[in-house]
Amino acid sequence: MAAAAVFSDKGYRASTIQDIGRELGTTSAALYYYFGSKQEILGELIVRPVRQLREMAAEVAQSPLSNREKLGEIVRRHIDMMLKQRELFTIFLRERVELEAQHAGRLAEMEEEYYRQIRSIIDDAARAGEMRDVNRQMLALGIIGMTNWVLRWHKPDGALGADEIASAYMDILGGGAFKEPPGTAGATPVPAEAARRRVKRAS
Amino acid sequence: MAAAAVFSDKGYRASTIQDIGRELGTTSAALYYYFGSKQEILGELIVRPVRQLREMAAEVAQSPLSNREKLGEIVRRHIDMMLKQRELFTIFLRERVELEAQHAGRLAEMEEEYYRQIRSIIDDAARAGEMRDVNRQMLALGIIGMTNWVLRWHKPDGALGADEIASAYMDILGGGAFKEPPGTAGATPVPAEAARRRVKRAS
Numbered sequence: 473m474a475a476a477a478v479f480s481d482k483g484y485r486a487s488t489i490q491d492i493g494r495e496l497g498t499t500s501a502a503l504y505y506y507f508g509s510k511q512e513i514l515g516e517l518i519v520r521p522v523r524q525l526r527e528m529a530a531e532v533a534q535s536p537l538s539n540r541e542k543l544g545e546i547v548r549r550h551i552d553m554m555l556k557q558r559e560l561f562t563i564f565l566r567e568r569v570e571l572e573a574q575h576a577g578r579l580a581e582m583e584e585e586y587y588r589q590i591r592s593i594i595d596d597a598a599r600a601g602e603m604r605d606v607n608r609q610m611l612a613l614g615i616i617g618m619t620n621w622v623l624r625w626h627k628p629d630g631a632l633g634a635d636e637i638a639s640a641y642m643d644i645l646g647g648g649a650f651k652e653p654p655g656t657a658g659a660t661p662v663p664a665e666a667a668r669r670r671v672k673r674a675s
Numbered sequence: 676m677a678a679a680a681v682f683s684d685k686g687y688r689a690s691t692i693q694d695i696g697r698e699l700g701t702t703s704a705a706l707y708y709y710f711g712s713k714q715e716i717l718g719e720l721i722v723r724p725v726r727q728l729r730e731m732a733a734e735v736a737q738s739p740l741s742n743r744e745k746l747g748e749i750v751r752r753h754i755d756m757m758l759k760q761r762e763l764f765t766i767f768l769r770e771r772v773e774l775e776a777q778h779a780g781r782l783a784e785m786e787e788e789y790y791r792q793i794r795s796i797i798d799d800a801a802r803a804g805e806m807r808d809v810n811r812q813m814l815a816l817g818i819i820g821m822t823n824w825v826l827r828w829h830k831p832d833g834a835l836g837a838d839e840i841a842s843a844y845m846d847i848l849g850g851g852a853f854k855e856p857p858g859t860a861g862a863t864p865v866p867a868e869a870a871r872r873r874v875k876r877a878s
Contacts, residue, residue, distance in 0.1 A: 483772065486688040487860025525823035566769055569686065604850060614844055618817040625816055640813035645847060647807060 475513050480559035484514055486569045514567060515575035522566040524553055529589040538596035540646055543615065546590060550619050555634060561623055562659035587612055615645065628636040678716050683762035685718055687770045717770060717776035724767040727756055727786040742800035743849055746818065749793060751841035754824050764826055790815055800816060814856040818848065 474495035478487045489500045489510055496503070505515045532545045553563045571579060591612040597603050622637060677698035681690045692703045692713055699706070710716045735748045757764045774782060794815040800806045823842060 483686070483688050485686050566772070569769070606847050606850075609849055610840065610843035613824065613828055614821040614847060615821075615829075618820040621816065621820025621823060624820075637813065640810035641817055644814055644817060647809075647850065661796050 475517055476559045476563060477575075479514065479517065479567060480562045483564070484570045487512075490581060492569060511570075511572055511575070514563075514570060515572075515578075517560070518567060518571065518575070519579055519582055521553070521557070521561050522579065522586060525550060525586050526582060526589065528553065533589060539593050539602060542641075543590070544642040544646070546593075547615060547619050547641055548634050551622050552634035553636055554620070554623050555626060555628075558623065558628070559575055565620060570657050573642050587616065590615060592630065609666060611645070615641075618645075678720055679762040679766060682717065682770060687713075687766070687773045689822065692716075714773075714775055714778070717766075717773060718775075718781075720751060720763070721767050721770060721774065721778070722782055722785055724756070724760070724764050725782065726751060728789050729785060730754065731794065732789060736792060736796060742796050742805060743802065743845075745796050746793070747841055747845040747849070749796075750818060750822050753836050754825050754840055756838035757823075757826050758829060758831075759814055761826065761831070764823075768826060769825060776860045790819065793818060814848070818844075821848075 473491045478491045478495050482491065487510070489503050492510075492513065493500045493503050503513070507516070528549050529546055532542050532549070535542065535545070537545060568576070568579065591608065594603070594608045594611055596610060618641060626632070626637075678695045681694045681698050681733070685694065690713070693704050695713075695716065696703045698705050706716070710719070730750050732749055735745050735752070738745065740748060753758060771779070771782065794811065797806070797811045797814055821844060829835070829840075
């Protein structure tokens with residue numbers, strides 16, 4: 473992750489292959505040999521977070537969790553991944569504009585696919601009659617937006633972890649988007665700990 | 676907004692005072708005279724969106740809207756401002772890392788103040804017994820996050836405007852965070868048009 477550290481610290485434009493080589497303890501010539509250009513390095517780096525998110529969402533989708541629990545688990549693991557790889561996700565969120573067309577297209581496709589994975593769980597829930605009549609596109613985009621925004625306000629020494637944040641988010645979102653289970657007042661928070669155990673068992 | 680156009684297009688690091696001068700049809704010498712440095716220009720530029728957001732939130736807070744309507748109106752006007760000033764908000768969301776300590780501190784204070792304005796409406800609603808027992812800090816941050824994220828996915832030629840997006844968001848969030856008015860099933864969407872008229876009348 474030498475390149476991630478350099479791009480995250482100096483910004484893509486101001487970084488040189490030499491900076492990355494220095495961080496890696498290798499020569500620019502060796503890096504050019506493997507990657508061809510700084511743009512190729514960014515192109516490789518920037519899709520990694522989305523690839524991880526997609527793999528994670530696919531795993532959660534196949535778990536035996538309820539639809540609502542699946543959404544909560546995706547939010548929790550998304551936040552957890554971001555907080556553990558701040559540099560990589562910072563590049564993903566900030567340097568996207570620096571991508572040339574080919575890489576930008578690939579990234580957009582992968583992001584679209586992550587959106588569709590979340591959207592698909594929401595659609596399943598709607599078909600099963602579990603949801604209120606909300607705008608499902610906005611719900612999926614809202615979930616992704618409030619989740620990515622955590623990287624902006626969360627302090628590394630902050631008291632709140634991924635579990636607490638995801639649980640609070642899903643308590644708010646879940647209560648608005650899902651119908652209440654009969655006989656309960658207010659929304660049921662997603663039981664994060666229980667959900668995690670079930671995913672673990674299933675995978 | 677010559678500087679905003681240049682920073683938004685090339686990124687702050689790669690932009691020079693010469694680029695901004697060219698866009699403005701003036702000399703670098705004149706720009707240095709007024710601003711002293713590229714950093715000063717960014718410092719001036721990057722606080723503008725937050726200053727606008729704060730003024731808007733203060734106006735909405737003093738309006739005769741209900742607490743729930745106030746939140747909906749802030750979300751709507753926040754989105755509207757972003758979509759009308761994409762370059763400025765892009766710089767605000769992307770170039771913050773480029774700020775030196777003095778400007779970064781000022782920006783952080785202003786962002787904190789915008790958060791507190793939203794939080795204060797939420798607290799008023801809670802005190803009035805209008806809300807479910809949700810994490811109010813997370814609700815405020817979630818609202819800001821999903822709202823700012825709109826700039827990332829919204830296409831200039833997109834079918835959805837600020838009204839539709841805010842209304843869908845508040846339908847989802849409002850239903851989760853607020854108690855239902857007695858006798859209604861599901862959340863009541865914020866009547867954006869009516870709310871706007873009432874704010875207009877009040878201001």
